[in-house]
Amino acid sequence: MSHTKSYEFLLNDISTLKGVGKKTKQLLRKKNIKTLFDILWHLPQAFTDRSNLVKANKLEIGKICTIKVQVLKHNIPRIRNLPNTVKCEDATGKLDIVFFNSREGYIKKILPINKWVIISGKVNFYNKKYQITNPDYIVPLDKEEFVKKVIPKYSLTEGITEKIYRNIIEQVLRKLPSIPEWHNQNILKYFNNKSWKESILHLHNHKNKNNLRSNFFKRLVYDEILSHFLVLSQLRIKIKKIKKIKKVFNNKLEKILTKNFNFFLTKNQIEIIKEINKDLSSHSKMFRLLQGDVGSGKTIVSLIAAANVAEAGYKVAFMAPTEILSNQHYLLAKKIFKGTNVGIELLTGKSLSVDKKKIISLLKKKNSIILFGTHALFQKKIEYNNLGLIVIDEQHKFGVKQRMELSNKGGDNCDILVMSATPIPRTLIMTIYGDMDVSKITEKPSYRKKIKTFSKPEFKLNEVINFIKTEINNNNQVFWVCPLIEESKILNYEAAVKKYDFLKNLFPKKVGLIHGSLQKEEKDDVLKKFLLNKIQILVSTTVIEVGIDFPNANVIVIENSNKFGLSQLHQLRGRVGRSNRQGTCILLYKKGLSENAKKRINILKSTNNGFEIAEEDMKLRGFGDMLGYKQSGIKDFKLADPVHHEDLFELVKQNIKQIENNIAIEQKYEPLLKLYDQADIINEINS
Ligand code: ADP
Ligand code: MG
Secondary structure (H helix, E strand, O other): OOOOOHHHHHHOEHHHOOOOOHHHHHHHHHOOOOEHHHHOOOOOOEEEEOOOEEOHHHOOOOOEEEEEEEEEEEEOOOOOOOOEEEEEEEOOEEEEEEEOOOOHHHHHHHOOOOOEEEEEEEEEEEOOEEEEEOOOEEEEHHHHHHHOOEEEEOOOOOOOOHHHHHHHHHHHHHOOOOOOOOOOHHHHHHHOOOOHHHHHHHHHOOOOOOOOOOHHHHHHHHHHHHHHHHHHHHHHHHHHHOEOOOOOOOOHHHHHHHHHOOOOOOHHHHHHHHHHHHHHOOOEOOEEEEEEOOOOOHHHHHHHHHHHHHHOOOEEEEEOOOHHHHHHHHHHHHHHOOOOOOEEEEEOOOOOHHHHHHHHHHHHOOOOEEEEEOHHHHOOOOOOOOEEEEEEOOOOOOOHHHHHHHHHOOOOOOEEEEEEOOOOOHHHHHHHHOOOEEEEEOOOOOOOOOOEEEEEEHHHHHHHHHHHHHHHHOOOEEEEEOOOOOOOHHHOOHHHHHHHHHHHHHOOOOEEEEOOOOOHHHHHHHHHHHHOOOOOEEEEOOOOOOOOOOOOEEEEEEOOHHHOOHHHHHHHHOOOOOOOOOOEEEEEEOOOOOHHHHHHHHHHHHOOOHHHHHHHHHHHHOHHHOOOHHHOOOOOOOOOOOOOOHHHHHHHHHHHHHHHOOOOHHHHOHHHHHHOOOHHHHHHHHO
């Protein structure tokens, strides 16, 4: 039986409030405010403090001030477009009150000569005089208390006035329900027993400066993190309960493979292979994320896992996001599985139907096959007899829901390995991947040289061109990246086209171009040419295919580098320096770098470590904007901030262990899960 609980009205649509018509509703939607609950998280950004009266000699330019003055003189010019001015003063100095677009009669009525008034508004300085233009308040002395207030200021959606907004939020706050406490005593003591309701009211109360470390704030942050963790931990528990037939293999193929590449595995790679092998040969289903910086050598690790699964007599589906990447994996596997009896096949959307038929019938047989491909691998028609492992490459964009589906894929006996090159700050791993086991490659192949990173102002383009000439003469290849122009999404590749034309003139027949609005085929074609070294310079917007190994490309030039975030720059830079030759990254910038942009460039110059960079990136701009998280399904923390609340993430991590064995999570945390929109997904997991 479902009956509505008192707090559930917070999930009502915002239009159930007084004063929210169609237009306001639409405007609020733009800010992602749909329910009454949503609006609670838009905290006052600041408070306008009109509570202190200042003297005329203490006015501060640019600030909102409240002042008691006497009216001296009206200055009403008879010329259109000139403002009306009222000269005022107090014992310490003079002040002009300036009115645009107001009638003379009105001005004389509210500001009669010789009268003392209270005026409040933003102070500016013009013609050597202090002014308040179109004041917010002008009241007689006996109304002083009406003005002298502290008013919360919300960051407003265009079109909604502060007054309307405050009216809306006040309606919600007035009706805020008391909800039965969902935390245990031992948790509550961390926040000095502040209740949910108390905390929300505190954060909206103008008397309180919103301190990120106050008990009120911390309590709400804890709630929020917990609601995320609960979902992941439920999913994790569910997956851990799955029993599978353990895979039996003697690492025979693994040994052959290792001989077939022309390098030795790093210690780190060996450890992770051991970890994976342990999972494969256990009775529980593997659900593991392999995280490693670009170029850290994840592919080999996953191919060895595939080899062991094949040796155990199973099939493997190896999925990559693009055709060209699948093809690259396929060709590599062909090479290193040579002389084994494992079938290596490729299936993409482009595969001919004869090939498709052949693959479909191969998959029905009992033999070991590793099938590479794109999403095509999971079409309905493709049925695997005995699928033992799914590998998914370059998937940092899976949300919880997709992972839940993924974990069911292939049936109970099928292990799952997901690979991602997006380094994630330590604090966030549990929040994003709490349902998975995580292996991290932290060590790069030792021969690899640190990519040299330079920054250059654009007017020194000549030096860059000269450098590139030399590189090309030495048989190296160059990426040239032009960022999207965000302001006009349609024109986003214009800069790239221009640069392409420019470089084509300097390097005839050596330059190719890709950008977002090319057809897939055209794009693949250019990429292939670059891969085969038929062209030497590839100009692109940011869409350089993720994951493709261009071992011959050693230089990357990034234009307008100040427009990119740190993690993004690092990802781009990771496209080069994958061989034993020296890689170079040149960051071009226009004059007048901001402090933040300077910091980003310096961090990049100082380290090549993606995990360090991810931490720095998060500190510089908060995690919401960082590469990849937008799609991860958790972008929308309302209050939690992994930089400032690292301890709380830790605390939840510790506590979740005790909580997760409590069978009655859905009951105990019902209000929390419902309000924070996690109830449905938990139900789905547990159904
Ligand atoms: P990513 O982790 O980005 O997927 P890849 O698996 O594509 O990286 O590896 C990048 C390059 O490093 C490849 O050319 C690969 O052959 C090479 N590589 C991988 N492991 C090693 C190693 N242990 N020693 C030397 N080179 C390696
Ligand atoms: Mg890769």
